[in-house]
Amino acid sequence: MKILIPTKLDKAAAAALTAAGFDVVQNDSEPIEALVAAHPDAVGLIVRSEKVPAAIIDALPGLKCVIRAGAGYDNIDYVYARSKGVDVMNTPGANSNAVAEEVIAMILAAYRYIVPADNTTRAGEWNKKKYMGRELTRKTVGILGLGNIGRLLVKRLQGFECTVLGYDHFLSRQRALNIGATPASLEEIFSTADIISIHVPGGPATRNLISYDLISRMKDGAMLVNCARYGVVDEDALREAKAAGKNIIYCTDVHPKDTAAMQPSADVADLLLPHLGASTKEANKLAAMRSASQMQSYFESGDTSCVINAEKPEGLNPAHLQLATMLGKLCSKASGGKPIRKIECTFYNNLRSYRKWFTPWILQGAVPGAEQGLMPAAAEASMREHGIVFKAREPMDDKLYDDALTLDLYTEENGEQKKTSVRGVLIDGVPVVSRIDNFDHLYATLTGHTVVLRYQDRPGVIATIGQLLSHSGINIDNIAAPVDHTTGETLAVIKTNSQISEDLLLTITRAIAAKQSFTLSL
Numbered sequence: 288m289k290i291l292i293p294t295k296l297d298k299a300a301a302a303a304l305t306a307a308g309f310d311v312v313q314n315d316s317e318p319i320e321a322l323v324a325a326h327p328d329a330v331g332l333i334v335r336s337e338k339v340p341a342a343i344i345d346a347l348p349g350l351k352c353v354i355r356a357g358a359g360y361d362n363i364d365y366v367y368a369r370s371k372g373v374d375v376m377n378t379p380g381a382n383s384n385a386v387a388e389e390v391i392a393m394i395l396a397a398y399r400y401i402v403p404a405d406n407t408t409r410a411g412e413w414n415k416k417k418y419m420g421r422e423l424t425r426k427t428v429g430i431l432g433l434g435n436i437g438r439l440l441v442k443r444l445q446g447f448e449c450t451v452l453g454y455d456h457f458l459s460r461q462r463a464l465n466i467g468a469t470p471a472s473l474e475e476i477f478s479t480a481d482i483i484s485i486h487v488p489g490g491p492a493t494r495n496l497i498s499y500d501l502i503s504r505m506k507d508g509a510m511l512v513n514c515a516r517y518g519v520v521d522e523d524a525l526r527e528a529k530a531a532g533k534n535i536i537y538c539t540d541v542h543p544k545d546t547a548a549m550q551p552s553a554d555v556a557d558l559l560l561p562h563l564g565a566s567t568k569e570a571n572k573l574a575a576m577r578s579a580s581q582m583q584s585y586f587e588s589g590d591t592s593c594v595i596n597a598e599k600p601e602g603l604n605p606a607h608l609q610l611a612t613m614l615g616k617l618c619s620k621a622s623g624g625k626p627i628r629k630i631e632c633t634f635y636n637n638l639r640s641y642r643k644w645f646t647p648w649i650l651q652g653a654v655p656g657a658e659q660g661l662m663p664a665a666a667e668a669s670m671r672e673h674g675i676v677f678k679a680r681e682p683m684d685d686k687l688y689d690d691a692l693t694l695d696l697y698t699e700e701n702g703e704q705k706k707t708s709v710r711g712v713l714i715d716g717v718p719v720v721s722r723i724d725n726f727d728h729l730y731a732t733l734t735g736h737t738v739v740l741r742y743q744d745r746p747g748v749i750a751t752i753g754q755l756l757s758h759s760g761i762n763i764d765n766i767a768a769p770v771d772h773t774t775g776e777t778l779a780v781i782k783t784n785s786q787i788s789e790d791l792l793l794t795i796t797r798a799i800a801a802k803q804s805f806t807l808s809l
Contacts, residue, residue, distance in 0.1 A: 288586060290331040293319040296356055297568070300333060300575035307583050323347055331586070333578045336545060339363040344371055352585050356574040357382060357565060365596040376581050376593040380435050381574040382565035386514050387439035389564050390484050393512055393538040394423055397558050421508075423447045429454065429476030431496075432486035432515070433466055434672065440484060441467040452476050456626060456655075460702075462674045477504040482512065488657075489516025499524035502535065510536040514564050517541040517552075526555045540564055592664040603641045608648045610711045610718035611692060613733040613809055615652020617720060618696040620805045621739065622707040625698035627653060629676040633693040642679045645692070646670075649677075653696060691721070726778035729767045734809050736783045738792065741803035744770050744777040748799050752781065755795050761785055776802070 290304055292313035301311045312329075314322050319337045323329070323346045332339065332353045339353055341364050350373050353363055358379040365375040396402060400418040407414050424447045430437045433455040441451050445467065453468025454476055463470045476483060483505075487493050497511070497520040505511070513520050517539075525537060538558040542550045545562050553559060565574075584590035591597065619627070630653060634642040647666035651657045654673060661669060670677045691712040698705050710722040711733070719730050723739070731737070742748060753763060765782040787795075787806050796804040 288331065289326060289329040290333065290582060291322055291326055291329045292333045293317070293322040294333070294335045294337050294356070296333065296335060296578070297572040297575035299572050300356070300579040303576065303579040304582060307579075307587075309583075309586075319343065320346075331582050333582065334362070335574075336362055339368075341367045344368055344373060352376065352582060354378070354578045354581055356571075356578045360595060369596045374585070374591060374594045375596045376585075377595055378574050378577040378581065378593075381577055382570045383435035384439055385567040385570035386436045386486075386564040387443055388567075389540065389560075390440055390512055390514055391423075391443050393514075393540070393558055393560070394482055394484075394510065397510060397536050397538050398423060402558065423449070423482075425449065426481040427452065427479055429471065429480035429483040430468060430486060431455075431473070431476070431483065432488075433463060433468060434486060436514075437468075437484075437486040438466050440486070452480060456624070473501060474504065477501045479506075480509065481506065482510045484512040485515040485519055487515055487519060489518060493519050495519075495521040495524075497521055497525075499527065502528045503533070505533070505535055507534045508536070510538065513537075513539040513541055515541065517543050522552055522555055529555060592662055594662050595665075597662050600641060600644060602637075603644060604713065604716075606713055606716055606718055607638060607641075607690065607692070608645065610713065610733075611645045611648040611694070612652035613718050614692060614694045614709050614711045614720065615649045615654075615696075616809065617723070617733065617807060618694055618707050618709050619653050619655070620807050621709070621723060621803075622696055622698045622705065623805075625700045625705070627673070627675050627696060628699045628704065629678070629697040630670070631678045631680055631695040631697075633680045633682050635682050635689065635691045635693075637690050638692060639682070646677065646679075649694065720780070723778060723780070725771045725773070726769045728769055729778075729780055731765070731767045731780040731782065733807075735764070736786045737807045737809075738779075738781050738783060738787050738795075739803070739805055739807065740779045740781070740795065740799065740801045741776055742779075742799050742801045744775050748777070749779065751798055752779065752795055755791070755798060756783065756787075759788075759791050761787065761791075 289310040292301060295315040301313045304311045312326055323343055327347060328349055329347050330349050330351045332350060333356055335356050344350060344367060353368060353373060353375045355363060355377040358377055360375060360377045363375050368375050399420040404418045427450045428444055429452040430440055431454045433453050444451055451468045452471040453463050454471060454473055455463060460470045502524055529535060536557050537555055539552050539556050540560040540562055542562060581593050630649060643663040646663045647661045650666045650670055657669060667677055689712060691710055693710045695706055695708045708724055709720055711718060711720050717732055719732050721730055723729060756763060762784045763781055764784055768777050768779040770777050786808050792804055792806055
């Protein structure tokens, strides 16, 4: 079986696969199109940043597996690959240490003016007084995201005797302390840290997470390091703050595209690197070895545990998977977005035999920013990484809910645990929530815009809500408002024709003295 490696990957991958009996062709001097055209009989492909569009997949009729030697896989058309029966994998975690060390390098380089001092000294200048630097030792460092990279960074900073503050919404306080970081809010970190390093996922959930409000809290001379994703820092806000006289050192290694161009961060960054985070010989070799191991296991034993575009089993309605994600998002919202400690699920009737396939969909619903498209085993590993205990339960024999799904989410705050429970089902193929906690018989659709309000039951509340929505030009499309006669409370689940603003939600909450309120847009 022929494996193509059209990239500058450590030769260890080719050597390992060759030793295992594969016919390996590695060539990074020619474009991927040329290598594919010369070897149309290849069944496997290992790439780094090379693009693998539909045309490349079509040019290899026998292609079975594509592996991205790294974490991100946006350069591969994995949806089209699935339609052609091609499995796509990645090797997450292989670059973590390289990125953690790059952060240390960027901090030291910026603090000690390494780049300008080298340039000016080579030019015959002697700017010893001009480049009076600062020491990293015993500084307060804030780390946003205590995943693989964040945890390694904590370890690397220990040698500098730093005080480390950590922000990770999904880790318990004790787990963060065990890692070596004192849990802190974003506001606390931006107000007190000398250095802030970002290690959160990209995407809509973290877009412009580092806002003007946070930037304005930073101490004079504080440093912000972004080796995460472009777009997490609102660079326009940073630009505005710097123009107003705010003294902030900004180091970044991430850009809209990994390509030669004038980068949009150039005018606001004090240190600008061409996405070098993963560019070490050691990381390259580790990614190579993992790629080779996964490729060998895939063909020799059918191991698909790392496949990110898996085909769902025949007989499982995709709408049930969408239901699982929607219930996860609903649970997360209903719990106030507090750190998740445990998720327990019950699958009824026909769903019981498919329960492992729901894990990735529950993960990406309940945990904002979670990686999408994971296989079940990888999704369970991701939950463990977030400190979440996941359990698929057997239903009670005397409970019959058709093909229903119950999701119980346990959160923790200040040492206290709270349970939020929801149940969902398909009605005419449409996902609906049938129960939230003790409020049953809801049968509310989950798509579109929804506001959920819990309040003490009394006459006139719905009328008040309707008037406030009407004054803002918002119409009610549907409403379900069951009463819990044990507590005397009502839970109103109201579908609206447009999204409700935070200000309007606060106005409604105060007007009806709501005990709980949140919006959900799906």
